[in-house]
Amino acid sequence: MMQNSIVARQPILNRKKETVAYELLFRSLSKDEFDGSQATAEVLTSSLDLIGLDNLTRGKQAFINFTAELIKSEIAELLPQQKIGIEILEDVSVDHEIIKCSKNIKAAGHILLLDDFVYQKELIPLIEIADIIKIDFLQTTGRERKYIMELIKKKHNPEAKFLAEKIENYEEFKTAYEMGYDYFQGYFFTRPDTISTRKIPSYKFNYLEVINELNSLEPDFKKLSKIIKNDLSMSYSLLRTINAAIYGYQVSSIQQAAALLGINKLKKWALLYFIKGLSEDKPGALFTNTLIRAKMAELLAKNINQADKSSEYYTVGMLSMLDAYLDRPLENIVKELSLTDEVKKAVLNLDGKMGEILKLIILYEQARWSELEKIEIKYHLDNELLAGVYQEAIDSASETVEKIIR
Incomplete structure (x- = not known):
C-alpha cells in the first residue's frame, strides 16, 4: 500500500529539558487537487493509520495543526484521547461555531493549543479554555513575550501553560526559561552554547x-x-x-x-x-x-x-x-x-x-x-x-x- 504522506516530528521540551511531546508536521504526497482541510484530513488519517502514532511518538503526546475546517469537521473525535494535542492555527477566524467545537475538543480529553499566538480580544473565549499557548520568539520582542504571559495569567486563564517556539539558540532558551515559560520548541538543543566552551573531558x-x-x-x-x-x-x-x-x-x-x-x-x-x-x-x-x-x-x-x-x-x-x-x-x-x-x-x-x-x-x-x-x-x-x-x-x-x- 502506497503511503500518502511523510511526517517529521519536532520535540517539545519541558523546563528540565526532557522531551514531553512531539509536534507532527505532515507533507501530502497526493497529486490530486484538494483544499487545505481535505488535504490535511487525508494526510492526518492516512499517516496515523499507516505509520502508527505510537511508532512516531513512543508514547509521548503528539501536537497537530488544525485548520478552521478541521476543527468544525469533528475529525478530532476519531483521534486517540489524551495523546493528541490540537493546535488551533493563528489564521483561524474565531466565530461561535469555532468556539463551540473547540470546547467539544477540550471536553473530549484533547489538549488544546493556540499556535503562533498574538493577543486579540476575539481570541479571549479560546484563551480561557486553552491548555498551552505558543509564543513565536522570532515574531515577538522581549517585552511582548513577558507581557502576554502576565496578561493572560492575570485576566483570562491562570492555569494556562506557555510554550516558547522557534527557540534557535541557548541564549533564547535561557531568556524564555527565566521568563517562566513551561515548554520549549526549536533547534536550540542541536546547537552549541556559545557562552561557554567545553574541552573534551x-x-x-x-x-x-x-x-x-x-x-x-x-x-x-x-x-x-x-x-x-x-x-x-x-x-x-x-x-x-x-x-x-x-x-x-x-x-x-x-x-x-x-x-x-x-x-x-x-x-x-x-x-x-x-x-x-x-x-x-x-x-x-x-x-x-x-x-x-x-x-x-x-x-x-x-x-x-x-x-x-x-x-x-x-x-x-x-x-x-x-x-x-x-x-x-x-x-x-x-x-x-x-x-x-x-x-x-x-x-x-x-x-x-x-x-x-x-x-x-x-x-x-x-x-x-x-x-x-x-x-x-x-x-x-x-x-x-x-x-x-x-x-x-x-x-x-x-x-x-x-x-x-x-
Whole structure:
C-alpha cells in the first residue's frame, strides 16, 4: 500500500529539558487537487493509520495543526484521547461555531493549543479554555513575550501553560526559561552554547584514541585492545556489546571481541559511547536526534549505491552534531579526529554525496519540504522510501537509548 504522506516530528521540551511531546508536521504526497482541510484530513488519517502514532511518538503526546475546517469537521473525535494535542492555527477566524467545537475538543480529553499566538480580544473565549499557548520568539520582542504571559495569567486563564517556539539558540532558551515559560520548541538543543566552551573531558580521550585508530588506513587490533583495556567502562561496554551482537557466543578477551565485531561495527560502537558520554548534561532529545540522523544516513547510503560506505555515512550523521555536545566550533573539533577528506567536507560544508544526504536529513528534521524535494529528485529517492527510512531510524534510536539506559 502506497503511503500518502511523510511526517517529521519536532520535540517539545519541558523546563528540565526532557522531551514531553512531539509536534507532527505532515507533507501530502497526493497529486490530486484538494483544499487545505481535505488535504490535511487525508494526510492526518492516512499517516496515523499507516505509520502508527505510537511508532512516531513512543508514547509521548503528539501536537497537530488544525485548520478552521478541521476543527468544525469533528475529525478530532476519531483521534486517540489524551495523546493528541490540537493546535488551533493563528489564521483561524474565531466565530461561535469555532468556539463551540473547540470546547467539544477540550471536553473530549484533547489538549488544546493556540499556535503562533498574538493577543486579540476575539481570541479571549479560546484563551480561557486553552491548555498551552505558543509564543513565536522570532515574531515577538522581549517585552511582548513577558507581557502576554502576565496578561493572560492575570485576566483570562491562570492555569494556562506557555510554550516558547522557534527557540534557535541557548541564549533564547535561557531568556524564555527565566521568563517562566513551561515548554520549549526549536533547534536550540542541536546547537552549541556559545557562552561557554567545553574541552573534551580527559577520561574521554580513550574514546578519541579508539576512533582515530579505527579511522587509520590499517587499524591495529593489538593497539585498540590495549587502549580499551586501560578503561574499565570501555571494556565492559565492548564486552556487553559483543555478547549481545553475536548470538550464543560469549567473549572474554578484549582483542577477540574487537576482532569479532569488525572495523565498521567498532567505529559505530566507539562513536556511540563517546557521544553518549558527552551528553550527560545535554537534553535527551539531542542524543536521540543524533542517533536518528546517523541511522538515516546509513540507511540512505544503501539506497544511493553507497552501501560500501554506509558506516562512513553513519559517522557523518553522528559527528554533524558534535558542536552541540562540546559547545565548540565544529571545524575545531574535526581537526582532532582522524577522518577522511570526504567525511570532513560532508560534516563541515555539506559537500559531496555524503554532505548532500546529510543536508537532506537536516531538511527533513525541519520539515522544509520544498528544499528537500530537490535532493530527493537528484538521488531518485521516492517519498515512500524516505518515510520508511525515517521510521526505521526512529525505531533504531529508541532501541539504542533503551539498551543504554538499561
